Amino acid sequence: MSGREITEDQALRIREILEEECGLRPTDRYDGFVRSITTTGKLSICHEFRFMGSLGFGGKFRNNGNNGNVPYVDCYQEDLTPLRTAQMANANWRIASLFRRAPSLPVQRGET
Numbered sequence: 001m002s003g004r005e006i007t008e009d010q011a012l013r014i015r016e017i018l019e020e021e022c023g024l025r026p027t028d029r030y031d032g033f034v035r036s037i038t039t040t041g042k043l044s045i046c047h048e049f050r051f052m053g054s055l056g057f058g059g060k061f062r063n064n065g066n067n068g069n070v071p072y073v074d075c076y077q078e079d080l081t082p083l084r085t086a087q088m089a090n091a092n093w094r095i096a097s098l099f100r101r102a103p104s105l106p107v108q109r110g111e112t
Contacts, residue, residue, distance in 0.1 A: 002065035003045040010098050011038045014071070018061065021091035022073060023054030037063060037071075055084055070096050 006014070011034045018024035024033070036046040047064040050057075058076030066072075072092045075084060
């Protein structure tokens with residue numbers, strides 16, 4: 001399993017995206033999320049971090065080499081709703097823009 005290099009600055013920006021798009025609860029900005037997903041200078045990579053938020057118990061940030069080796073968020077299939085699908089699409093578009101030129105526009109937020 002591989003993963004993408006994530007700097008502390010990128011990790012802080014990802015945390016902000018997840019707070020805004022996916023309901024990650026704000027805490028100290030140097031909490032376990034940022035420390036866990038930052039890869040610079042580490043021998044191993046955190047391939048997934050369960051943050052839950054508004055995506056339910058299965059809400060995860062993944063850096064596992066899938067998705068064109070671009071980190072992303074997802075949730076359990078059985079927990080998908082139109083709103084969660086839109087939240088993940090917006091978050092993933094913003095996260096992708098940190099690592100490469102983001103394709104097209106993000107999905108519009110749903111009201112469901």
